[in-house]
Amino acid sequence: MDFELGEERRALRQTLRSFFQREAPTAEISRLDREAIFPREIYNKMAELGLCGITIPEQYGGNPMDEISRCVVMEEIARAGGCLIYAFAPSVAFCGVGIERYGSEEQKEKFLPGIASGKIRIAMGLSEPNSGSDLASLATSAVRDGDNYLINGQKIWTTGADTAEYIMAFVRTDREAPGHRGLSILLVDRTTPGISVRPIPKLAAQATHTCEVFFDNVVVPAANLLGPVGGGAKMIFSLLDAERVYVAAQACGIAQGAFEQALTYAKQRKQFGTEIINLQAVGHMLAEIASEIQASRLVCWHAAWRLDQGLSCSTEASIAKIVATEATTRCIGKAMQVMGGYSYALEFPLERFWRETKLYEIAGGTNQIQRNIIVKNLLARDDIDYFP
Structure with missing residues (x-):
């Protein structure tokens, strides 16, 4: 397994980072949330960029990506704003995949081009x-x-x-x-x-x-x-493994955004005659955040890799969701501690990240349900050495 993103995925991440910094700055996301206005214009621009087609076959107007690349997309959208990923993921990564996998040809022709173009969203x-x-x-x-x-x-x-x-x-x-x-x-x-x-x-x-x-x-x-x-239950449950991997990726995006804010602040803020990153208590919190993000991302990518290989992914998806979402909750708390009172200010995204992160321990099946799934799968195996 390759632990590097590679040039194409790095370019994808940088393109998305630049796109959202330009089209969905923190102040605009905060305004939309404060006024409860659906981000239609931003969503349309995401579709124009091709993001809504990442799960759709080319013959229906999409530009399909492998699972790790999809995780990169999910991470960057979540980093930009919860309202964007909440609009995007259910339609593109769940409903769109369900129609592509189980729909009739008539249904595919009716729905998939619209999903890819951003003209159809499905809740x-x-x-x-x-x-x-x-x-x-x-x-x-x-x-x-x-x-x-x-x-x-x-x-x-x-x-x-x-x-x-x-x-x-x-x-x-x-x-x-x-x-x-x-x-x-x-x-x-x-x-x-x-x-x-x-x-x-x-x-x-x-x-x-x-x-x-x-x-x-x-x-x-x-x-x-x-x-x-x-056949509904079989179809829904078959889609949930990927959804849990994507939830893990979204959590990584929020943690990454919080880490960047806290790291930049710690390098600039001076107290006691030095930048606060040089204070051991602060430096250690940043080191812990970096470690948790790295571990979460690798677990997420491992599960995504198994999806790409067509391998069983039930346990790995549940592990990825637990590890990433619970780590993100801890990371946000530490990032806020680093920034102190500024983390509480609405002009910085940390308070929004803090509010958004809790959902990820619940969405896609609570983390308690994920633990039940892992135990059930472990009980079904005869060998002790579970991981390859």
Whole structure:
């Protein structure tokens, strides 16, 4: 395994870094979040740069990248602003991949070019008020009615639903089937009569709302069924490993942004006759942040490499998510300690990073669920030496 990014990925990272510094400066992201304005203009420019096509085949207007390169993209977007990655990742890295992998040719032609161009965004409608970690217990129903399905129920934590063109709704199509066997996926036009959306005020990234979605006798064409009837759980769970790797990459991006702020400050700020980076207590905190970011990034890339190789990645994805997200929480705290009172000021991004970081220990399956997955996988193996 190569532990270097290589020239192409380094150039990609630098291009993205320059792009976001120009198009999404900290002051603008803060303004959008403060005023709860969706970053449409920035998102359109991201699409023009080709970012929305990184998971889409060329024949549908995309420019597909390998998994490690996707992680570089995720890291840089998250470093720029939570509202950007919250708008981007569900549509491009989850729903777009699901359609490419499981959709009919008609569905691919309908949705994928729009996702790649930024003209179509799709929100993930998975969780419900009483169905979060236990997705198999969801109650939103979709009853077949001739050439349509009739949806009734409620979704929650559906990020971007109020500004997306479609919602990927995880629904129960067979009430008699046990657990996950009666679950399916429908691609629902968000403007369909009977759909109502309520933004949920939240701690961070309010420019891209997280929403409750209510379905009241919503008619959806049967042609919008993704994959086979009853195959929804298998499809969703197959997409979650990559999502967890991407969550780890996003966490690395936030930690990197915080580290850069704290390091620059520590090199410039003078106390007791010297730059504070020369004070051992401060220098050690920066060294610890650098160490945690490096370890997190390598674990993330290892999991991404396994995805690229078509290898089993369930355990590695869960490990990457735990390691990176919990390390980032620690890194942000130390970076704020380095900057002291300035870290609390709205004109610096550290306070925003601090608010954004907690989500990553929850999104994509809580870290407690990730630990359950790791234990389950370890119990399923006969050999002790788990890692290759």
